[in-house]
Amino acid sequence: xxxxxxxxxxxxxxxxxxxxxxxxxxxxxxxxxxxxxxxxxxxxxxxxxxxxxxxxxxxxxxxxxxxxxxxxxxxxxxxxxxxxxxxxxxxxxxxxxxxxxxxxxxxxxxxxxxxxxxxxxxxxxxxxxxxxxxxxxxxxxxxxxxxxxxxxxxxxxxxxxxxxxxxxxxxxxxxxxxxxxxxxxxxxxxxxxxxxxxxxxxxxxxxxxxxxxxxxxxxxxxxxxxxxxxxxxxxxxxxxxxxx
DNA sequence: CGTTAGCCCTGCTGGC
DNA sequence: TGCCAGCAGGGCTAAC
Numbered sequence: 001x002x003x004x005x006x007x008x009x010x011x012x013x014x015x016x017x018x019x020x021x022x023x024x025x026x027x028x029x030x031x032x033x034x035x036x037x038x039x040x041x042x043x044x045x046x047x048x049x050x051x052x053x054x055x056x057x058x059x060x061x062x063x064x065x066x067x068x069x070x071x072x073x074x075x076x077x078x079x080x081x082x083x084x085x086x087x088x089x090x091x092x093x094x095x096x097x098x099x100x101x102x103x104x105x106x107x108x109x110x111x112x113x114x115x116x117x118x119x120x121x122x123x124x125x126x127x128x129x130x131x132x133x134x135x136x137x138x139x140x141x142x143x144x145x146x147x148x149x150x151x152x153x154x155x156x157x158x159x160x161x162x163x164x165x166x167x168x169x170x171x172x173x174x175x176x177x178x179x180x181x182x183x184x185x186x187x188x189x190x191x192x193x194x195x196x197x198x199x200x201x202x203x204x205x206x207x208x209x210x211x212x213x214x215x216x217x218x219x220x221x222x223x224x225x226x227x228x229x230x231x232x233x234x235x236x237x238x239x240x241x242x243x244x
Numbered sequence: 245c246g247t248t249a250g251c252c253c254t255g256c257t258g259g260c
Numbered sequence: 261t262g263c264c265a266g267c268a269g270g271g272c273t274a275a276c
Binding site: 027042044045046082084086132133134141142191231232233 | 267268269270271
């Protein structure tokens with residue numbers, strides 16, 4: 001379950017098991033086990049998974065939260081300085097209910113304008129806040145919401161239900177291209193994010209608006225502004241991004 | 245039901 | 261130079 005299990009109970013549920021499949025749903029990483037249960041890891045902002053040999057390197061002992069070691073003596077270290085990341089085990093009987101309450105995967109074929117329009121419905125909340133809600137669409141974080149809205153030329157505080165068909169079409173496209181580009185650049189290492197080999201991503205070098213307050217918009221030169229939307233720092237170009 | 249504020253957590257940044 | 265308040269944010273819960 002989502003409640004943090006005691007370490008001993010956690011260990012008992014994992015020791016001797018075999019990982020039979022790796023997958024992802026939204027921002028959750030899933031390690032499916034041979035007894036039908038699933039080890040789930042969410043990195044949040046500062047969590048890091050690193051491939052390591054046993055015994056693990058000294059630097060990986062700092063902020064170590066979970067260490068998975070396999071029969072061939074390879075390990076996966078989960079480190080998280082801020083302890084915001086989460087690990088939990090889902091029983092087979094709990095899994096379906098847990099995942100189905102999340103919104104669609106934005107990179108799925110089935111995520112198209114018609115689908116998004118249906119979810120937007122009559123919801124009266126800022127589109128930025130909507131995009132961050134994992135029950136609406138899964139997997140979009142603060143960086144990608146800002147960048148996708150910029151590419152779609154939509155103002156972050158625009159009410160969700162007010163988006164025109166053309167804006168919805170643009171937003172679906174911009175979400176997909178933003179996420180695909182971020183993946184191609186191996187993620188965003190603004191802060192502590194590193195891949196499983198400790199390498200930095202490069203997507204942050206391509207940001208158009210995120211964390212660029214006071215800098216010129218790459219398209220029109222207007223100064224990028226920062227506001228608070230959906231409780232998060234939100235960056236946008238006031239000239240390019242409007243509500244139709 | 246839909247929406248939002250507040251909370252968790254701690255390393256880092258900016259201001260003095 | 262050193263200190264420290266406040267920022268950063270994903271997801272859950274409480275509250276409206």
